[in-house]
Amino acid sequence: MTAVGADAPKPGAPIKEPRFGFLRRTYAMLVKELIQLKRDRLTFAMIIVIPVMQLLLFGYAINTTPRHLPTAVLLQEDSDLGRSILKALENTAYFKFTREVHSVAEFDDLLLSGRVLFGVEIPRGFERAVRRGEKPAILVAADATDPVAAGSALSALGQIVQTALMHDRVGGDPANPPFEIRAHARYNPAASSRLNIVPGLVGTILTMTMLIFTALSVTREIERGTMENLLSMPITPVEVMLGKILPYVGVGFIQASLILGIGVLLFGVPLRGSLAMLALLSTLFITTNLAIGYTFSTLVQNQLQAMQASMMFFLPSILLSGFMFPFAGMPIWAQYIGECLPLTHYLRIVRAIMLKGSTLENLQYDAVALLTLMLIAMTIAVTRFRRTLD
Structure with a gap:
């Protein structure tokens, strides 16, 4: 009894820290948190799903220079030159003709509803006016509510389309094309x-x-x-x-x-x-x-x-x-x-x-x-x- 009493800690004396006690307690908490994380399936799924989702979306789905944008065409005359212009527009990879309309009202309705982002109008008598040297105009109307989507396509009209149509010109100076393209950015003309x-x-x-x-x-x-x-x-x-x-x-x-x-x-x-x-x-x-x-x-x-x-x-x-x-x-x-x-x-x-x-x-x-x-x-x-x- 005396020996046991002698080995007992004195009242008020500090308790002796077990060897590696800090590491043992920390390890115990670590194991406990890992078990809890394993049981919480939703949190574990977020650890995996969110970075994978961000990588896939930014890698495959996000495109700041969109191409093949839905476009309607109002073709008031069916001519070789008109078809060449439409083909040249598609060759820029910015425009994809998804609708053909037969009236200006239908043309405007598609832009208002957002079903197309661009509308191309080739006026009646266009090819005859080109041959006469009258320099007619093609209208390209754009839904500019999203300036990023419309900006690149509109900026490509002047050079790419006219360069692609060099073989369709009826003589004249290559620097002075026989027609012009009038781009009209609707709803947000300032691209704000x-x-x-x-x-x-x-x-x-x-x-x-x-x-x-x-x-x-x-x-x-x-x-x-x-x-x-x-x-x-x-x-x-x-x-x-x-x-x-x-x-x-x-x-x-x-x-x-x-x-x-x-x-x-x-x-x-x-x-x-x-x-x-x-x-x-x-x-x-x-x-x-x-x-x-x-x-x-x-x-x-x-x-x-x-x-x-x-x-x-x-x-x-x-x-x-x-x-x-x-x-x-x-x-x-x-x-x-x-x-x-x-x-x-x-x-x-x-x-x-x-x-x-x-x-x-x-x-x-x-x-x-x-x-x-x-x-x-x-x-x-x-x-x-x-x-x-x-």
Whole structure:
């Protein structure tokens, strides 16, 4: 007993640090965090998916000098010279003729709706005027709401097209072509980047905030322990979803109004279309994003995972919607992905209404696409939440 008492530490004496104690404790925490990371599949997926996604998108999908842009042609006469000009335009690799129209109204409607970015008009009597030496003009109208997409193609018109048509000239000085090309940059003739970016920021900011608001809704209930009370109430999944979404519709509407007001007053962005139609379609876009965020909240287990899922959705929305890079310059597979994103359709809507003065008839495709995406997201959310109720 005496020996044991002699070996015991005296009261108040410092406890002797075990050998390699710091390293052992640090190693234990390291192992614990690795196990937790392994169990958190969403976080582990983000570690792999996000860098791979960025590499693939920037490497394959992003193109700052877009080519093969959709173009309509109004060919008022079918002549050899007219066909040679169209072929020369295609040979520049900037233009891809996807539509042939038969009237100026149809020509303008395609540009207003955004279904084409360029329109080429070859007037009646063009070849005869060339042979007479009258130097007629070809009109190339461009949708310049996106200056990056239109700028390179317009700058190539003067030299590339006329050089390609050297063999079609009817004599004369090579430096003085027998016709001229008149480029008309519509909707944004000054090629101001802020007229393109500021309306796009409306959709970008709404996407980020609306996703986060509702992505946290169900997981917040679970983490706070109030989900049990909610499940015990005589309430249907649809009523729960609408009750959580509708308050944020007003929040999103306030955000959109604030951004648009600043854009018009401070940055001089015009509002050429109907404000009521813009408000209606903006509400549809807000509701669609809220429904997608609510769907995420029914798929994940905690608020951290909800934030991670929102960011994984937000990244391709920014890159593939046409906000940062021209949509028409992306490969076909990237455009298909972009068509599944609400931001892609809303960017077309807000830019078309503000800069072009487009009507609902011009934008019916994008409006129907937003409505379809909203209904799909709500169906998935209600189905997932019904399982929770059961």
